[in-house]
Amino acid sequence: MAARLAPLGIVRVEDLLFHLPSRYQDRRQLHAMGRLQAGQEAAVLGEILDIRPQPGRRPQWCVVLGDDRGAVLQLRFFHWVGVMRSQWRPGRRLWCFGEVRVGGNGLEMVHPEWQLADTPDFCLPDRLTPFYPSVAGITQAHWRAWTDAALALSDELLDPLLHLLPAGWPSLKASLYRLHRSADAVPGDADPARQRLALDELLAHYLALREERRLRRCLPAPVLAAPGAYWERLRQTLPFVPTAAQLRVIAEIRADLGATAPMRRLVQGDVGSGKTLVAVAALLQAVEAGYQVALMAPTEILARQLHQRLEDWLQNLGLRAGLLLGSCSAKERRPLLRALADGELAIVCGTQALFQEGVDYARLGLVIIDEQHRFGVEQRRRLMAKGSMPHLLILTATPIPRTLAMTLHADLDLSVIDSLPPGRQPVATVVLPDTRRDELIARMRNVLAEGRQIYWVCQLIENSELLELQAAEDSYTELCRALPEVRIGLVHGRLPAEEKQRRMRDFVGGATQILVATTVIEVGVDVPAASLMIIEHAERLGLSQLHQLRGRVGRGATQSACILLYRPPLSARARQRLQVIRSSHDGFFIARKDLEMRGPGELLGVRQSGERALRVADPLRDEALLEIVPDLGENLLRTQPEAAGVLIRRWLGSSVAYGDVG
Structure with a gap:
């Protein structure tokens, strides 16, 4: 049993108490058999009138149960266990709970839960019956027996918050009893007992991240102090003036890089706010200080585009950037790996290939990760391990509401690029039924006649009858047929990398007028001449993804x-x-609405998203709790510093070790 419980994170008796029911049933009321209806879940009490085995390929046993009003109900069993063989007989009384179904001889229950009701220890349920998330081999009876035994020991639970919370908050023991053994209504999200546990859990995450941040600041990092000559030279060559928000964030990063503690900074910026320039400013400071920089992007398309932009900006500075991808041949990799190991190459862009075995760095001082939510914690950890406590800069265009970010990313410093470059016009957003496709295609001719380009985004590569989505290949064929004079390209994830890059280059260079693509172009792809974005089956995409896709247009001077x-x-x-997406261009507002509709998911953790799962709390729903967590945490550390470890172990267990990779 212990082996089966371990994957659920249950290794101590205490863990059982924080494995909460996922739902409840009310079995307290007895129902008259004559009033039962199909589909109803009900408890009945009656006398066994008859037991009839039914032979066949799959033997069955049918038990006829009658109540005091003369009504009957049939019980059907496929497993006739020992206690039933030895103790069940006509005349004995039986309590059952199950779903009522229509059978061959009227209403019946198939394998209901049961108890003999004519024994001295029988009593009707007086509380809601809890149901727990489980795994194969562990029944609900196990869970109820185990949690009964654990609740009996709950006086031994430490409750460090009890005397720090205002009057009216329930104790930890009372909260656990209510959630496991509620005697009246189902405890909902706003129930004080659930709120108390949510507060404890959010506080544990905050304390864990705060402690990781404190420990990290004691570790030595390379001091990347530099006059900033490279950055000033680059600014003079830029065809635009950096925004005040960009300059503010750059100054924050420069101060971090010049300190002895390792930087861990998260930069949030809406689509098109100029995060790449901020990253380049950080990169130049690290290189000027004599260290190497690794920039990791989530896809080869984005890594190549980032590399190209770096090359454009850095060529006047006499610097070059390498490109390391999983698709690189051994011949291409060999000189690049040698240059990194020897320290001859200071800047490298790439994908996960940057941290694979055999990739060594002479003096890795700064790691920059774009769209960090697409990388798992272990991937980030392996890249960071390539250097001796390098600085870390994380970029994201997926805004997190500030209250959430300050609490759930308490181990990171937060910078926000809160303005767009001047001249950027909002993208006009229109919602159309796909019954107007022909009309839309006709209007596309006007856009193309003005020398502009068009994205046409689909969600699947091939047709799916189940989802009824228009596939990219079908859309490509349809557009080629409707617009034979137009140069149309097709890009999707199954293309070989070289072919995918060639088709993307054709579109960026203007050789292709329309690009039919799957959502591989969601993030980062920059084509100023593209002024129209068409998204098929937009109703199936989340708000943040729609906002990211829309951000691929509106990058030139033309209204998009x-x-x-x-x-x-x-x-x-x-x-x-x-x-929401039609009426707003505010990335933070859209991200908040997205969280409200889809839920925050795992904001902290070790899965592919890179975030730890929350068991009770919901950061969006419990935002009012998030606001009191920092002060409560500081108070706890001041008055009961040893209690912080109790809370962290209770809620996070062994997953704490993953916090230092951002």
Whole structure:
């Protein structure tokens, strides 16, 4: 049993108490058999009238149960266990709970839960019956027995917050009893007992991240202090003036890099806010200080584009950047790896290939990760291990509401690029049913006649009858047929890397007028001449993804538009999403709405998203709790410093070690 419990994170008796029911049933009321209805879950009490085995390929046993009003109910069992063989007989009384179904001889229950009701220890349930998340081999009876035994020991639980919380908050023991053995209503999200546990959990995450941050500041990092000559030379060659927000964030990063403690900074910026320039400013300071920089992007397309932009900006400074991808041949990799190991190459862009075995750095001082939510914690950890406590800069265009970020990323310093470059016009967003496709294609001719380019985004490579999505290949064929005079390209994830890059270069260079693509172009791809974005089946995408896709246009001087095609009828949730994206261009507002509709998921952790799972708390729903967590945490550390470890172990266990990779 211990081996089966371990994957659930249950290794101590205490862990059982924080493995909470996922739902409850009310079995307290007895139902008259004559009033039962199919589909109903009900508890009944009656006398066994008959037991009939039914032979066949799959033997069955049918038990006829009658109540005091003369009504009967049939019970059907496929497993006739020992206690039933030895103790069940006509005349004995039986309590059962199960789902009522229509059988061959009227209403019946198949394998209901049961107890003999004519024994001295029988009593009707007086509380809600809890159901726990489980695994194979562990029954609900196990969970209820184990949690009964653990609750009996709950006086031994330390409750460090009890005397720090205002009057009216329940104790930890009372909260656990209510959640495991509620005697009345189902404890909902706003129930004081659930709120108390949510507060404890959020505080544990905050304390763990705060402690990791404190320990990290005691570790020596390379001091990347430099006059900034490279950066000033680059600014003089830029065809635009950096925004005040960019300059503010750059100054924050420069101060971090010049300190002895390792930088761990998260830079949030909306689509098109200029995060890449901020990253280049940090890169130049590290290189000027004599160290190497690794920039990791989530896809080869984005890594190549980032590399090209670096090459454009750095060529006047006499610097070059290498490109290391999984698709690179051994012949291409060999000189690059040698240059990194010897320290001859200071800057390298790439994907996960940057941290593979055999990739060594002479003096890795700074790691920059773009769109960090696409990398798992272990991937980030392996890249960081390539240097001796290098500085870390994380870039994301997926805004996190500030209250969440300050608490759930308490180990990171936060910078926000909160303005767009001057001259950027909002993208006009239109919602259209796909019944108007022909009209839309006709209007596309006007856009193309003005020398502009178009994205046409699909969600699948091939047709799926199940999802009824228009596939990229079908859309490509349809557009080629409707617009034979237009140069159209097709890009999707199954293309070989070289072919994918060639087709992307054709579009960036203007050789292709329309690019039909899957969502591989969601992040980072920059084509100023593209002024129209068409997204098929937009109702199936999340708000943040729609906002990212829309951000691929509107990068030039021409007014741009985004057409959201949907297939009627729209669900209420889909209609709400499309209304939000149509009416707003504020990435933080959109991200918040996205969280409200989809849930925050795992904001901290070790899975592919890189975030630890929260068991009870919901950072968005419990935002009011997040606001009191920092002060409560400081108070606890001041008055009961040893209690912080108790809370961290209780809620996080062994996963704490992953916090230092951002």
